Each structure stands twice: as structure tokens, then as C-alpha cells.
Amino acid sequence: MNTTIRALMGACAFGALVTAAAAETTITVATVNNGDMVRMQSMMDAFNEAHPDIKVEWVTLEENILRQRVTQDIATKGGQFDVMTIGNYEVPIWGERGWLAPLSDLPADYDVDDLLPAMRGALSVDGTLYAAPFYGESAMIMYRTDLAEKAGVDMGEMPNWATVKDAAAKMTDKDNGIYGICLRGKPGWGENMAFISAMANSYGARWFDMNWEPEFDTAPWQDAFKDYLDLMTNYGPPGASSNGFNENLSLFQQGKCGMWIDATVAAGFVTDPAESTVADNVGYAVFPNKEGVDNHGNWLWSWNLAIPASTEKMDAAKTFVEWATSKEYTALVAEKQGWRAAPPGTRTSLYENADYTAAAPFAKLTIDTINEATPETPSVQETPYVGAQFVSIPEFQGIGTAVGQVFSAALAGQMDADQALAAAQALTDREMKKAGYIK
């Protein structure tokens, strides 16, 4: 009898274990190694406590590898990832193709209306949201207030390119290793072309006319690119053709740059006293425009959480995405690491929070620049595409990187501006013909 009871109890215990294991859903989240993403991984105790039935496995990869892996996975319906971290470049393209699950049934307490309109617009196709923004950014000028004061420069809140050039000239002190301006030069559609495209937007240029003909041979592009080369050649650091976001960040933090025009997210890094030697001397201004052109670059980027339509764990994936992009998560980060660490650029409520604006002096400019970005009209001229510092077509990654290599070569002194623009025009024309946009 005893043996029978023991056997039955054992069977029950085993059954309970099996049931518990079966009830647990494991989701795989692919992400990049950004500060905010890493922080999210350290907050997982709260998620696990609230959702003990969902186990999250992380795959953190370098940005380009991640992009390749998730594209490969979603295009081949590989099913390796249940949640993907993707940019606002991919979301509309993948959403339109039906590769992403629509996020149209978010609960009321998620407060979808709290998402910044610019972000929500950039992540929607025909009014349907296909990804939830985790953090977002625009671009702005970060400059050394001490150097500006010493040089007698007044940047103001909305300087134009002439002011920037004048300031760069005055702040440059090459003998002491200080360069007036640091800008991206490393080739890549998300590296130098993000900056140069935004700069071209602010000069009134556009990538394509309404017939998809490239426009590198037009005056606004010529002016923008020649001014970029002029600024970098005369006032930029040596070897700038190898500098991307991180290299410029490190130069600025070491006090080598008078100005740095880049993503707003950089403000958090350059004002961090643990890493930056100039943390107390940083001022901010709006991304410049060419005098008379009502466009400040239209830079808009966000890292977003999206769910592949092919996932078999849709409910668990949605639960995770809702949690990670919720107000509740922002409050959790603030509680554990302070308001300065809250993921920026996604929710209106964050910028209405006095604690956050007090902790992040760059908050107002960030929200203003994000709100002013209009990805649906990137240039003052009419465009056949939407986008911001990129063109939202699948071919842009290849074209943008190829043009970026030509422009980087010009910055390295291997060709002049006219040759680079002519080469960019020819290669873009060829690729657009090959892709069928131009007959």
C-alpha cells in the first residue's frame, strides 16, 4: 500500500513538474548592445516576477550582424526570434510586406496615444502600428560652452550653417589638438550618410526627384557636400573619414571637439562625468539649416521592438513588448537608476515629467527636435519617398553605403567633391535602373 501511495505521489510530483515546464513559454529577443538595451536586460527581475510563465532569452549582437540576422530570419521565416530590435527604416518596409505582426490590440493602460506622434507615424503603415518604440532620437549640435565663450561665439538656439562654420573656425586650435567641428565620415548608410543626408535635407536637397532620378547633380546637393568637405578639411580632426558616432563621441569626451553634430542620444554620454572630461561644459542647439531653408535635417531614428508575424509565441512576445515599452517600465528604470537613465524619445509623458526634465538638461531640445521631424516630407522639395536621414526603400541600404564610400573617399582626399558627386549620381542612377524605379 505504502509503495503504491509513494508511486502515486511521485507520479503527481512529476506530472506537476512537467506541466509547469510545459506552461513556461520561452521567447528569444534579438537586440543591439546599446546602453538602454543593456539596461533593459538588467531590469528583467521585475518582468519575471510579473510573468513567471514567460522566460526571455537574449541574443545581443553588433548592429550590422543583428540587421543581417533578423532580415535573414524574417525573410526566410526561420522562426529563430520572437521579438526583434529593428530601426524605423525597416519597420514600414517589413510592415507593408506582412512580415511583422500589427500592434493594433494594445491594452488601454499601454496608452498608445502617449507615444510621440513622430515616432508613431514612422512606425505605422496605413495607420497601423507595427513596432513599439523603445528609445528614439533626433540630431542636434552639442558644443563646448567654455570654448565658445573663449572664442567669443554665440551659438544661439537655432544657428544656421554659416554660424556653425564661423564658430568652427573660431574654436579650432590645432596646436592644442582642438578641432572646431567633428562630424561623421565613416562610410555606411547609417554612418556618414545619415549625417550627410540630414545636412542635404537642411540645404533643401533631396535624394530623388518625383521620377526617382537621383539629384546629386543639383545645386543644393553640391552646396551641402562642398560645405561638408570644407568644414571637415579646415576644422575637422585628422583621419575623419574613419570617424563614426563612437569615434566622435570619444573625441568630444576627451575635449578634442568644439562642436559635434549628431544623435540627441549622445547628450547623455557627453554629460556623464564618469566618462566625459567636458561633462560640465556642454551646450546644445538645434540641427543647423541653410539660411532661407525651413528644414533642420529631419533626423529621426528609433530602436523599436517588433514581433515577426511568423512567431508561434505571439501572446508571450506581445506581453514582453508591451512591458518593455510601457510607462511602467520607464518608472521602473527611474526608480532603480534615476530619471536620467529613462529611455528617451518615445513618450510625451516623459517630457511632461518635471523630475526627468530636471535630471536631463537636454530633454527639451530632444523633444523639440523629434517633434519637428517630418519623415513624410524629408525635404522642402516634394519627394516620392518618406524617410528622414535615409530613404525608406529596400534598396537604400546598398545604395546609401556605396554613396557613403564615395563621399568618405572624398573626405580622405582621394577625389574632389565634383568627382564624388558625379560618381554618386552615376552609381545611384545605375542601381535605381536595375531595381526598376527608372526605365
Added chain:
Amino acid sequence: MARAITNRRKTINTAVAWAIGIAIFFPILWIFILSFKTEGNAIATPLKMFFSGWTLESYGLVMERSNYFRFFMNSVILAVGSTLLGLIIAVPAAWSMAFVPSKHTKNILMWMLSTKMLPPVGVLVPLVLLFNKLGLTDTHFGLVVVLTLINLPIIVWMLYTYFKEIPGEILEAARMDGAGLKEEVLYVLTPMAIPGMASTVLLNIILAWNEAFWTLNLTTTAAAPLTQFIASYSSPEGLFYAKLSAASIMAIAPILIMGWFSQKQLVRGLTFGAVK
């Protein structure tokens, strides 16, 4: 008659050899130093780097964030597994090519080598689709097979070269003494080719350990080796050099230590038959 080498020439040769050695080793030394710095110090001027701010902070953060031992064990399984599977296929193949050559042997050898000339990305999509279909993505077995196929031409070529150095008469004598094919390969050929086989094994473990293209593209979590562990510490926005360096040192340390202890064997094997 051997030429006399002057002391001056000897000094110059030694200096040049040291300079080349240091130049080759310098990136590893640099990574090693950075791994013991804070992110702030890692980007500071070189002088600051050498003389101050040594810390284990990056190692602590990496250990806290990642399951290093899972990545490490996956690397061991993939490197050892693919090398063993490669040997099982390559030993008989190299034996037949070395001792029972046909008129097509040279062409087959060249064809095998030619597969190494194909850019891997050329077969990425077909292989990904095949792996998805067969359920091999993110499995040890799938990766072991792929790594074996990648390194098989090298294993066959190396073993073929070593086997060619062994006089055929010895094998013939073994056969005369009644040894079958199994005994001939296992008890006569293998012991004589041990130095060559050891260097083949070592080299292939190193190649499989360092293989990044396929291991990054065909794994997610369960079979992800140390290459993915390193890739997870590169950041598009923010400083990461110290943590990336710590992760790199942790990833290369096991293979570096193994290479250090077996360098004599490795060099002996690689130069086997070079001088007659």
C-alpha cells in the same frame, strides 16, 4: 659548406625577428591592456593607459551580463566535434590518395581546395533555408557538420602531405606480415603520422574556434559559441572598448593557452617534411 654567420648579422636577424613578433602580438597586448581599464580610460591618451587606472571592472560586468561558460562549452563542442568528425573522414581519404593514388587524385585534391576559394556568403541563403527546413539552425550537430565541411579540405591536404612522407615499403611490410587495412591504418600509419596529425588537430581546433561567419549566422542561443559572445559587446552608440576587450580576452584565452603549450608540436608538425 655552411656559411658563417657574423655576430652583427645575428643581432640584426634577432632584432628583426623580435620586431616582427612584437608587431604581430601588439594587437593582443593592446586588447589585454584595454580589458583592464574603465571605459573612460580606455579612450584616454596612451600614456594614461599604461600607467594608471587598472581595474577588473570590465571582466566583472561581462561575467555578470553573459553566460560565459555556456558560450565556452559550445565553442569546445563545436571545435572538438568538427575536428574529430573531420579526422574520421579525412584519414581514410588521405590514406587512399597517398598510397593508392589514381590518375584523378591530383584533380580531386585541387577540387577539394577550390571549395575554400568560394566566398562563404555565396552559399549563405541556400544553407540557411536548408537548415531551417531540416531543423538544424542553432543546433550543435548542424554547426559541427558545417565546420567539418569547411575545414575538411585543409585536414585532407595536411594529412595527405604527411602520409606522403611515410615510406610505402613500411606499409607493404606490414601487409606482408598479415596486417589488414584497419591494422595498417591504426597500428602502423597512425603512430608514424602522430606529429602531423597532432598539428592538423591543433590547427583545425584553432580554425573552428575562431570561425565567425557561420557560427554567427546559424546559431541563436543554444549552440552559440564565443564568437557570438564577442559580437554582443560591440555597440553602435556608446563606449564599449574595455568591455569588448575583456570579452575578447576571455574568448581567446583558452585557445591561446592551448596553442602556447602545444607550440612545439604545432611547429614540428607544420615543418614536417619541409627539410630532407
